Amino acid sequence: MEPLEKYIDGGGKEAVLSLHNHSVWSDGAGTAEEMCRAAKEAGVRVFGLSDHWVVHPDPELMPVSWSIAPGKLPAYLEELARLKDIFNDENFTLLAGLEVDFFFENFEEVLAGLDRLQPDYLIGSVHYAGRFPIDNCAGDWKALSADGIRAVCETYWNKMLGAAECGRFSLLGHLDLPKKFGFLPDPGAYLPDARRVLDAAAARNIPIELNTAGWSKECREPYPSPEILREARARNIRVIIGADAHCPQHVTRNFAAAARLLRETDRTR
Ligand SMILES: [Zn+2]
Ligand SMILES: [Zn+2]
Numbered sequence: 377m378e379p380l381e382k383y384i385d386g387g388g389k390e391a392v393l394s395l396h397n398h399s400v401w402s403d404g405a406g407t408a409e410e411m412c413r414a415a416k417e418a419g420v421r422v423f424g425l426s427d428h429w430v431v432h433p434d435p436e437l438m439p440v441s442w443s444i445a446p447g448k449l450p451a452y453l454e455e456l457a458r459l460k461d462i463f464n465d466e467n468f469t470l471l472a473g474l475e476v477d478f479f480f481e482n483f484e485e486v487l488a489g490l491d492r493l494q495p496d497y498l499i500g501s502v503h504y505a506g507r508f509p510i511d512n513c514a515g516d517w518k519a520l521s522a523d524g525i526r527a528v529c530e531t532y533w534n535k536m537l538g539a540a541e542c543g544r545f546s547l548l549g550h551l552d553l554p555k556k557f558g559f560l561p562d563p564g565a566y567l568p569d570a571r572r573v574l575d576a577a578a579a580r581n582i583p584i585e586l587n588t589a590g591w592s593k594e595c596r597e598p599y600p601s602p603e604i605l606r607e608a609r610a611r612n613i614r615v616i617i618g619a620d621a622h623c624p625q626h627v628t629r630n631f632a633a634a635a636r637l638l639r640e641t642d643r644t645r
Pocket of ligand 2 (some may be wrong): 396397398475620
């Protein structure tokens, strides 16, 4: 995999780059082709599809319904290679990525399997704390006690730290995802955990994303929070704005607001 450096956003060109997007290969609503067409029409210059690749170590939870189906990875990458031939020109580059779930139990094996297939980039994300699906629905969180919430968050941040420390991901996805449904009593309580992950990312020169999907969820703010974003910029961590689009209409959703937030953050740090 080539480093993403040459593609990273700079200076307010908010629609130049969009690397966090899903299609019907995992849990998106648009075909890969529809997503590419929408991105090109929206003025995106470098567009990445990053469908979910989830290999849960608990066999009872496999296959995960919102992941690319087991055995279908080569076909996914072949389809994206075909779309590169159709869509790529001097103004548009399609990249074939994956959003990979990090698990301590199997990350080495999972990543070794992906090396053989050579995707263009990998987003390292955490959607599970043990068997608990972090971003599935508010009801899952409602059923947790305060201690349960704390335990999920602790596991989440440890796994994100593992994802950063393994040094194998091109960028880290949606930091602070556990706030999604608004069940954190005090998000600030997790700042020390976030700082550990940011230190690890900074030490390895791994970018994080500014994921704009959170603005449209119950938490009403991007991932990560402005506070964590400020900490990231103070460590000179590069930031890639991503939509986490699951349909063609969303490939640059909230990008202008994200670019504004980044500029404000950089001005005030
Ligand atoms: Zn995700
Ligand atoms: Zn995603």
